[in-house]
Amino acid sequence: MNSLWNATAQKCSFPVLESDIRTDVVIVGGGLAGVIVAEVVECVEHPDSDHLHVCKVNVGDEVLQIVCGAPNVRKGLKVLVALPGCILPGDFEIKAGKIRGQESNGMICALYEIGIDKKSQIVTAYIG
Secondary structure, eight states, X not given: OOOSOEEOSSOEEOOXXXXXXXXXXXXXXXXXXXXXXXXXEXXXXXXXXXXXXXXXXXXXXXXXXXXXXXXXXXXXXXXEEEOTTOEETTTEEOOOEEETTEEEOSEEEOGGGGTOOTTOHHHXXXXX
16 A cells, blocks of 8 residues: 555655645554545535534545635645544544534544644645
8 A cells, every 4th residue: 555644643745746636545553544634625615603614625536525614725735634433543433424413424634633733744744
């Protein structure tokens, strides 16, 4: 498998991605299997919220709709996505469902939500 991300909560490394958005499941010690790198291909305001966005996210083999509350999410951004079934730190299981009436099939994650120090220069430089 050509993994885009190999990580533990303490040590991260990313191969350089210039033009290819193909993604693979994360190989991670510590229980983050199911977190992938993906690209936001569409991002619109949620019709029933003043702070949520409805995003279409290319996860490699399909495009998923994910509702996201991050104020900086936008089309073209490469993001970390926890797919349904993934268990994040704190035993938080990601499930498909509806958020204010809109289907959401995963979670666009901030670094702290997957247990990675947001000050990691390698991660921050790659993600944004």
